[in-house]
Every structure is written in structure tokens, then in C-alpha cells.
Amino acid sequence: xxxxxxxxxxxxxxxxxxxxxxxxxxxxxxxxxxxxxxxxxxxxxxxxxxxxxxxxxxxxxxxxxxxxxxxxxxxxxxxxxxxxxxxxxxxxxxxxxxxxxxxxxxxxxxxxxxxxxxxxxxxxxxxxxxxxxxxxxxxxxxxxxxxxxxxxxxxxxxxxxxxxxxxxxxxxxxxxxxxxxxxxxxxxxxxxxxxxxxxxxxxxxxxxxxxxxxxxxxxxxxxxxxxxxxxxxxxxxxxxxxxxxxxxxxxxxxxxxxxxxxxxxxxxxxxxxxxxxxxxxxxxxxxxxxxxxxxxxxxxxxxxxxxxxxxxxxxxxxxxxxxxxxxxxxxxxxxxxxxxxxxxxxxxxxxxxxxxxxxxxxxxxxxxxxxxxxxxxxxxxxxxxxxxxxx
Numbered sequence: 001x002x003x004x005x006x007x008x009x010x011x012x013x014x015x016x017x018x019x020x021x022x023x024x025x026x027x028x029x030x031x032x033x034x035x036x037x038x039x040x041x042x043x044x045x046x047x048x049x050x051x052x053x054x055x056x057x058x059x060x061x062x063x064x065x066x067x068x069x070x071x072x073x074x075x076x077x078x079x080x081x082x083x084x085x086x087x088x089x090x091x092x093x094x095x096x097x098x099x100x101x102x103x104x105x106x107x108x109x110x111x112x113x114x115x116x117x118x119x120x121x122x123x124x125x126x127x128x129x130x131x132x133x134x135x136x137x138x139x140x141x142x143x144x145x146x147x148x149x150x151x152x153x154x155x156x157x158x159x160x161x162x163x164x165x166x167x168x169x170x171x172x173x174x175x176x177x178x179x180x181x182x183x184x185x186x187x188x189x190x191x192x193x194x195x196x197x198x199x200x201x202x203x204x205x206x207x208x209x210x211x212x213x214x215x216x217x218x219x220x221x222x223x224x225x226x227x228x229x230x231x232x233x234x235x236x237x238x239x240x241x242x243x244x245x246x247x248x249x250x251x252x253x254x255x256x257x258x259x260x261x262x263x264x265x266x267x268x269x270x271x272x273x274x275x276x277x278x279x280x281x282x283x284x285x286x287x288x289x290x291x292x293x294x295x296x297x298x299x300x301x302x303x304x305x306x307x308x309x310x311x312x313x314x315x316x317x318x319x320x321x322x323x324x325x326x327x328x329x330x331x332x333x334x335x336x337x338x339x340x341x342x343x344x345x346x347x348x349x350x351x352x353x354x355x356x357x358x359x360x361x362x363x364x365x366x367x368x369x370x371x372x373x374x375x376x377x378x379x380x381x382x383x384x385x386x387x388x389x390x391x
């Protein structure tokens with residue numbers, strides 16, 4: 001499934017992954033901001049991967065960009081999350097912004113090596129948009145779950161005006177009135193910096209607002225949440241694959257089987273082998289569904305404004321199916337890996353539980369039950385999922 005081989009940037013990706021792997025367990029324990037690892041991403045050139053060639057980017061399709069996310073999540077799902085959300089912010093500009101805005105922010109991202117952070121969370125309605133100067137607004141309030149805001153160069157931020165209208169704007173992270181708190185301390189995804197951003201009367205100029213065409217303006221614009229859901233698919237799948245590799249390494253390193261086993265070594269124990277068979281089936285099924293959903297998303301993106309509501313709905317079904325499968329597979333492998341690695345694998349220094357903690361935290365942000373309900377309504381009643389800003 002890998003689309004990252006034989007590309008101009010493949011060596012840069014491999015170098016980044018090797019460096020991340022050296023400290024993944026220690027950084028999971030430490031939490032906080034991965035300044036060094038984020039710097040490696042800036043220097044790698046991968047931050048321009050999804051941007052159009054005409055704007056200085058690599059023009060990679062989403063299937064390729066998110067395959068990179070999957071590869072990253074095998075090693076460090078927190079940093080995979082930040083990389084993916086950087087590209088999600090850029091995609092949001094391309095879907096909601098004018099041609100001039102897309103051209104400007106894309107080219108500046110390439111030229112300046114910008115890392116984009118997220119302060120968009122529309123479920124948090126505590127930030128207000130007050131009338132400002134010359135058609136602009138002033139953002140005031142607090143925003144939670146702002147992944148990657150710390151150590152970012154630019155932010156995509158949202159607020160609600162007096163009529164309850166969602167407004168999305170772009171601002172430099174260091175603009176006066178913006179405070180990014182270092183208050184993210186979760187059991188998993190510990191270096192996503194998904195904490196709080198405070199806006200104290202922050203001016204957002206008229207040309208910094210994404211109003212034309214804006215959110216929900218067309219079936220194309222409503223691909224944004226499907227891209228976000230696809231990011232989650234790849235992170236879940238990558239975590240599961242990383243857990244499988246870590247379990248395999250631990251199992252093959254063992255020399256003594258369980259006392260009741262007839263095998264000479266754990267890797268020959270039939271019960272251990274059967275678990276690995278289960279792991280493979282779960283992850284392979286999820287891989288195939290994720291790949292199929294990405295083919296659908298790539299086709300929909302290429303359709304542009306010609307994309308219809310029904311075509312968008314078919315993508316939504318494919319992505320939701322892949323997400324449920326990837327989440328269940330990731331959770332299962334990350335949990336059951338200890339059944340094949342033995343008591344020694346629970347040594348705290350190894351922090352092998354980070355795979356389960358990471359996927360468990362991530363899957364709770366968007367309950368699977370609601371995705372399954374959508375799919376059930378499709379399977380039973382033929383109703384495609386309705387577009388919204390969230391799904």
C-alpha cells in the first residue's frame with residue numbers, strides 16, 4: 001500500500017522516521033512539545049507535500065500524503081497527527097478560500113517553511129467574533145483542543161459572530177493577543193500540544209477570513225471533514241501496524257516459551273502464532289478499506305466543483321467504513337499485543353502501552369457508535385450521510 005517509495009522526498013521521510021524512533025518512548029513519557037522533531041519536519045520539505053506544484057509544492061494526492069501520515073504513526077502517532085493537521089489546515093484554505101488567498105498562503109508556506117497549527121475546533125463555541133475595522137472582525141475567547149498550535153507559525157482559527165455564523169480566519173501565531181497555553185497533559189497523544197489557545201481581542205482582517213466560497217458552499221467544500229476523517233483512519237491504522245511490529249520484535253527476541261508450551265521458543269507456540277494471524281487479518285482488512293476510501297477521495301477531489309452530493313455521499317460511506325475498521329483493528333492489536341509479548345514487555349521503560357493509549361485517546365474524540373449508525377442507515381435505508389462541518 002505504500003506510496004512513498006521512489007519519490008524525491010522518500011529519503012527525507014526515512015531520515016525523519018529514524019530520528020523520531022530513537023526517542024519515541026522517552027518523549028512519550030516526557031510529553032510537552034517536540035521542538036527538535038518539529039524542526040526536522042520543517043527541514044525535510046515534507047510540509048509542502050500536498051500543496052499544488054504551481055504554488056511550489058510537491059502536488060502529492062491525498063492518498064500519498066496520508067500514506068506518509070500512516071508511516072509516521074507507526075513510529076510516533078503524536079507527530080503524525082501534527083503533520084496531518086498541518087496539511088488539513090492548508091486543505092481548508094484550498095476548499096474555503098479565494099484563489100488569491102490560496103495562492104498567497106500556499107506560496108508563503110513554501111517560501112517561509114511555515115508549520116500550520118489548529119485553533120479551528122468548531123465544537124467549542126466559546127470564541128466570539130466581534131465587528132472590527134474595514135469588514136474585519138476581532139476574535140475574543142478561548143479555544144480548546146488546538147492541536148499543533150504551540151511552535152506553529154500560522155493558525156487557522158474559528159469564532160462565532162452575533163448571528164451564530166461560523167467564521168474561519170488565518171492569523172500568525174505570534175500576533176498580539178494570542179496566547180498558546182502549554183496545558184495538554186493526556187494519557188495518550190502526549191506531544192500533539194492539543195491544549196488551549198486564548199484570543200484577547202485579536203484582529204482578523206477581511207482578507208484573512210475564508211468567506212469565498214466558505215464552508216458548506218458546495219459538495220467539494222464538504223470534503224473537508226472527510227479528509228479529517230481519513231486522517232484518523234491512517235493514524236489508527238499506523239498505530240496498529242506500529243504495535244504489531246513492536247510485538248513481533250519482542251516475541252522474536254524471547255528465548256523461553258511458557259512452561260506449559262510444547263514449543264522450543266515462543267515464536268513456534270501455536271497460540272502465539274494464532275494471535276498474529278488475528279492481528280494480520282484485522283489490519284489487512286482495514287488496510288484494504290482505507291486504500292479503497294482514499295481512491296474515492298482522490299477521485300472526488302479531482303472532480304472539483306463538478307462533484308455531486310451523491311458522489312460526495314459515496315465517499316462518506318467509504319471513509320466511515322474504513323474508519324470503523326481501522327479503529328477497531330488498531331485498538332485490538334494495541335491491546336492484545338501483550339498476550340504475545342509476555343510479562344517482560346510491561347517494563348515501564350519500554351512504554352509499549354503507548355500504542356494503546358494513543359489509539360484509545362484518538363478514537364474517543366469521535367465516537368464510533370455514530371459512524372456505525374450512519375453506515376447502518378445507509379445499509380438499511382439507503383440514506384447517504386448528510387454533509388456537515390463535522391462529518
